[in-house]
Structure formats: structure tokens, C-alpha cells
Amino acid sequence: MSNRLATEIAGLKLRNPTMLAAGILGLSGASMRQVIENGAGAVVTKSVGVKPRKGYPNPAVVQVSRGLLNAMGLPNPGVHEFVEEIRELKEDGVEVPIIVSVYGFSAEEFAKAAHVVEKAGADALELNVSCPHVKKTGSEIGQNPSLVAEVVEKVKAVSKKPVILKLTPNVADIAEVAKAGVKAGADAITAINTMRAMAIDVETAMPILANKIGGLSGPAIKPVAVRCVYEIYEAVDVPIIGCGGITTWQDAVEFMLAGASGVQIGTAIASQDLGVFKSVTKGIDSYLRRKGLRSVKDIVGLSHRH
Amino acid sequence: MSAYLTATNQLRTTRIVSIRNETPTIKSFALHDSLGAKASPGQFVMIWIPGIDEIPMSLSTISSKENLVGITVKKVGEATGKLHNMKIGDVVGIRGPFGNGYTPTKARKVMIVGGGTGLASLAPLTEEIGKQKERKITFLLGAKKHNELLFLERIKAILDRANGTIITSTEDGSYGIKGLITESAEQLLAKEEFDIVYACGPEMMMHKMFQLTEKAAVPFQASLERLMRCAIGLCGTCVIGKYRVCKDGPVFSGVQLREVRDEFGHFKRGFDSRKLPFKP
Numbered sequence: 001m002s003n004r005l006a007t008e009i010a011g012l013k014l015r016n017p018t019m020l021a022a023g024i025l026g027l028s029g030a031s032m033r034q035v036i037e038n039g040a041g042a043v044v045t046k047s048v049g050v051k052p053r054k055g056y057p058n059p060a061v062v063q064v065s066r067g068l069l070n071a072m073g074l075p076n077p078g079v080h081e082f083v084e085e086i087r088e089l090k091e092d093g094v095e096v097p098i099i100v101s102v103y104g105f106s107a108e109e110f111a112k113a114a115h116v117v118e119k120a121g122a123d124a125l126e127l128n129v130s131c132p133h134v135k136k137t138g139s140e141i142g143q144n145p146s147l148v149a150e151v152v153e154k155v156k157a158v159s160k161k162p163v164i165l166k167l168t169p170n171v172a173d174i175a176e177v178a179k180a181g182v183k184a185g186a187d188a189i190t191a192i193n194t195m196r197a198m199a200i201d202v203e204t205a206m207p208i209l210a211n212k213i214g215g216l217s218g219p220a221i222k223p224v225a226v227r228c229v230y231e232i233y234e235a236v237d238v239p240i241i242g243c244g245g246i247t248t249w250q251d252a253v254e255f256m257l258a259g260a261s262g263v264q265i266g267t268a269i270a271s272q273d274l275g276v277f278k279s280v281t282k283g284i285d286s287y288l289r290r291k292g293l294r295s296v297k298d299i300v301g302l303s304h305r306h
Numbered sequence: 307m308s309a310y311l312t313a314t315n316q317l318r319t320t321r322i323v324s325i326r327n328e329t330p331t332i333k334s335f336a337l338h339d340s341l342g343a344k345a346s347p348g349q350f351v352m353i354w355i356p357g358i359d360e361i362p363m364s365l366s367t368i369s370s371k372e373n374l375v376g377i378t379v380k381k382v383g384e385a386t387g388k389l390h391n392m393k394i395g396d397v398v399g400i401r402g403p404f405g406n407g408y409t410p411t412k413a414r415k416v417m418i419v420g421g422g423t424g425l426a427s428l429a430p431l432t433e434e435i436g437k438q439k440e441r442k443i444t445f446l447l448g449a450k451k452h453n454e455l456l457f458l459e460r461i462k463a464i465l466d467r468a469n470g471t472i473i474t475s476t477e478d479g480s481y482g483i484k485g486l487i488t489e490s491a492e493q494l495l496a497k498e499e500f501d502i503v504y505a506c507g508p509e510m511m512m513h514k515m516f517q518l519t520e521k522a523a524v525p526f527q528a529s530l531e532r533l534m535r536c537a538i539g540l541c542g543t544c545v546i547g548k549y550r551v552c553k554d555g556p557v558f559s560g561v562q563l564r565e566v567r568d569e570f571g572h573f574k575r576g577f578d579s580r581k582l583p584f585k586p
Contacts, residue, residue: 053578058354061537
């Protein structure tokens with residue numbers, strides 16, 4: 001494929017603008033390598049924190065109309081064990097950026113986790129201030145611009161790598177949170193994480209997820225995510241990575257026209273499997289060729305002209 | 307609408323149609339489910355025990371004629387304990403079938419090795435293979451003791467119709483040959499040629515069968531068990547090397563198992579993804 005697809009986000013060089021979204025298959029070096037071999041331009045790991053977490057009991061996933069609900073509960077082996085997986089990937093000489101998603105129950109925990117994974121070879125950090133179903137972290141931080149700023153500042157103080165802030169749509173004004181994050185030093189914004197949601201079984205009258213409330217992903221949230229990217233693009237000057245329901249190349253292009261420099265893909269792997277990275281990339285390439293454009297960078301934010 | 311929704315992954319609720327005591331610790335439950343009834347041997351479903359848990363279960367009966375599926379459950383923890391206390395008419399949830407199932411064989415001489423609840427997926431496979439008269443099936447069935455031999459009568463009945471042979475062994479010698487089923491398999495592989503070997507049971511048993519079939523250069527398929535959450539290839543809970551057991555498996559060939567030999571028989575991952583070693 002042509003180098004029209006190559007792009008750069010906060011100093012990270014990507015062979016194409018697709019990335020594996022956080023929370024999907026990002027717990028082992030071998031499975032991330034499989035995603036890279038299937039064409040992803042970068043991978044974001046599952047969120048890791050300073051201590052191991054088992055997450056919530058099952059059911060942790062429920063399919064709903066046009067989307068998936070999940071409440072995994074941030075399962076992860078903890079940074080100290082996880083660094084082995086990062087090292088394994090790095091030792092294999094992978095050429096695509098490895099972005100490590102970190103979370104914490106305080107700004108200090110974020111910084112500690114960030115420090116450990118950066119030492120192990122992370123090319124960038126993505127701060128999960130947007131998980132909608134674990135108390136005292138995630139969106140409970142991400143809904144408060146001053147807490148977001150504190151987390152970004154503490155991480156930036158210990159980190160030399162690009163810091164990407166992943167935002168929650170469960171706020172009144174996402175642009176305001178983005179502005180606070182960028183002012184505190186965030187190098188890029190990922191928008192969006194899942195939307196707080198739930199499903200109840202009519203036969204048993206029971207909430208299906210063990211945690212009752214989870215996060216909605218997939219095509220159902222795409223229009224919300226596109227709007228968020230559009231609003232953030234008008235508010236800040238750092239690159240934006242779009243995320244939320246991207247399944248086809250048209251979805252990816254739509255996000256880029258709204259202002260995204262890259263796109264993250266997660267839920268679509270359930271229906272399209274890992275081939276989704278190549279099909280989306282190929283589709284973007286044909287679109288650029290058809291429009292006579294030399295670089296994927298040329299379509300970022302184009303819709304704002306109108 | 308895009309091809310996003312997959313009908314099989316939609317959670318359905320269904321009532322328990324019948325319950326059968328198989329061994330002192332194992333029960334089978336029959337459920338009406340038209341999607342499950344179209345599954346192939348070796349595929350699995352996620353069973354929701356409302357308010358408790360959702361667990362992966364191999365289909366031990368697949369009857370498209372009656373729109374029925376069967377699951378065979380050993381009482382090992384909270385979820386399976388709750389299932390064991392359920393009665394006919396109680397509601398459970400089901401999604402699936404998931405995974406690849408066993409690859410049907412055209413081979414003539416077939417060895418099937420089953421231990422414990424591994425019989426659940428092997429029984430429908432044996433029925434399927436047994437329909438072809440030109441096949442010669444040798445079934446090796448093992449357990450710790452006599453009353454834990456799962457599906458003994460069922461397998462005997464299939465093999466009677468299919469002109470196959472059964473070899474049983476128990477670790478305490480209370481039925482059949484005394485010892486491990488893999489010891490019987492080893493002796494048999496040394497003196498007879500087989501075209502394919504299927505195995506399902508405890509990981510270390512399957513690992514031993516993998517080593518034996520590698521040595522004898524016989525094609526091999528084994529159905530692996532890992533912790534599962536999403537069952538649709540997203541969450542990564544069930545990964546072994548580059549494979550996802552829920553989507554790329556649960557059945558793997560000897561060739562694939564070679565690629566994951568650092569993990570197969572060595573460790574599985576816990577719900578926090580940390581490595582849990584298997585006891586040799």
C-alpha cells in the first residue's frame with residue numbers, strides 16, 4: 001500500500017492511521033503481535049494499573065442492538081507483570097508504536113504506572129480517565145476537568161513519551177475537559193471511551209451484567225463519537241484519535257473529516273475479526289486516490305470548512 | 307443494516323427441559339435452543355446462571371431434530387453448584403454456539419481419547435464420525451474411578467452401532483485397566499497405525515497425547531479449556547500464544563499446538579491475566 005497512509009500523531013510515526021483500541025486483546029505480547037501482523041498502525045494495550053485486578057464476574061459482555069455492552073472491570077496483571085509482555089513485543093523488533101493504556105485510583109498511581117511502563121519500552125501512554133464502570137477512577141476522574149489536569153501534570157512530570165488522554169462522552173461538555181487536559185500538557189486526545197449503559201433481561205427482570213452498569217461500544221455510539229471529535233477539534237490544537245463504532249473505511253474517513261488524525265478499532269473485531277484493519281486501511285487508500293489526495297493528513301478536519 | 311449483529315451472540319433465555327445425573331458430581335441439562343441445535347461437535351455456548359455467573363460449556367448433545375442442546379456440568383464452584391441445584395423449568399441464559407469445533411475427518415482409523423468432562427464434546431463427535439460405516443473408531447475413556455467414568459454406556463452404544471472398540475481405564479483400577487488413559491494410548495500407538503487422534507480432557511492429559519502424536523507423526527486435534535469472558539474474540543481472557551481459544555479454537559490441531567508449545571501444558575491465564583501454571 002502507498003505511503004499516502006503514513007501519518008504522525010504527537011511524534012508517533014504510523015504506517016497507517018488505524019490502531020487497536022484499548023481494552024481489546026491487549027493483555028499479551030503474542031496477541032498484540034497478531035494484531036500488528038494483521039495491519040494495525042499502532043496498538044493500545046489493555047489498561048494496566050499498579051496492582052493486579054481480576055475485574056468483575058461474568059456476564060461481562062452483552063450484545064445489544066448495534067452495539068456491545070461491557071463491564072470487564074479493568075482486569076489486568078498489574079504493571080510489574082505486564083512489563084514482560086511489553087518487553088516481549090519490543091524484543092521481537094515490532095515497528096509500530098506500542099501505546100500503553102494506564103489507569104490509577106489517584107494521580108500518583110497514574111504517574112507510577114506510567115513510569116514503570118515507559119521504562120519497559122512503551123512508545124506512548126494513553127491515560128484512561130474514561131472507563132465508565134469502576135468507581136474512584138476512569139470517568140469519575142474524567143468528568144472533572146481539574147482532576148484530569150492533575151493526572152496529566154503528574155504523568156507529564158515523570159514521562160518523556162507522548163501522553164494521550166482518552167476522554168469519556170459521559171459529560172456535558174467534552175471540549176471543556178479536552179481543553180483542561182491539553183492545558184495541563186496532554187499531547188493528544190482519544191475520543192471516546194464507552195457510554196454508560198445497561199441491559200435488563202425481561203424474563204428474569206435482572207440486570208444482565210454482573211456489574212449491572214457497563215459501557216456501550218460499537219456502531220450505536222458512532223454518531224456521538226463523531227460529534228465529540230468535531231467539538232474537540234474546534235477547541236484544541238493537539239491531534240485527536242477517533243474511537244467509537246469504527247467498522248468500515250467510511251466510518252474511519254468520517255472520523256477523520258470530523259478532525260481525527262487516527263482511528264481506533266475495537267468492537268468491530270467481533271464481527272469483522274482482525275481483517276478489519278486491512279479492510280479499513282485499503283478503503284481509506286482507495287478513497288484518497290479517488291479524491292486525488294497525496295496524504296491521509298489532508299482529510300483531517302475537512303468538514304470544518306463547511 | 308450492516309453485518310454487525312451476530313444472531314448467535316444474542317443472549318436468549320430458555321427453560322431447563324430435563325436433568326440427568328451422570329456421575330456423583332456430574333449432571334446433564336437439556337435446553338431448547340434452535341441456534342445451539344445447529345452447532346457442530348466441539349463448539350461451545352456461554353450459559354448464564356441469572357444473578358450468579360456466565361460460564362463456557364461444551365455441547366454434549368446437539369439435536370437439530372428436537373431443537374435441543376445438552377450441557378454436562380461438573381460441580382466445581384459457585385456457578386456450577388447453583389446449576390446443580392436448578393430444577394426442570396428453571397430459566398438459564400444461553401449465547402452461542404461459538405468457536406470452530408472439531409474438523410471432521412475422512413480418515414479411516416480414528417482414535418478418540420477422553421477424560422473427565424472432556425467427554426462432553428467428544429460424545430457428539432463420536433456420534434458424527436460413527437455414522438460413517440467405513441470408519442474404525444477406537445475410543446479410550448478414562449477417569450479416576452469407576453463411578454466417574456462419564457458417558458460409558460452412551461459411548462458403548464455408539465461404538466456398538468459403529469463397530470468400534472472401547473478401552474477404559476481408571477486410576478484406582480476399579481474399572482477397566484488400572485492406570486492413566488494416556489498409558490493405554492501410548493501402547494496402542496506403538497503397535498497400531500492411526501490416521502487421526504482426537505482428545506479432550508484435563509490439560510496435562512491432552513499435552514501427553516500431543517507429545518505422543520508428535521512422536522508417532524499422527525494428525526492430532528484437541529479441545530482446550532481456558533477462562534472466558536466475551537467468547538467473541540475481543541477481551542483476550544482466553545488467549546494462548548497468538549490464538550484466542552474462544553474464536554480460533556477451542557479445537558486446535560497438532561500443528562497449531564506446536565506454535566504455542568511454550569504455553570500449552572504449562573500455564574493458563576487467570577481473570578487478571580496472570581499466568582497460572584498447570585501441575586504436572
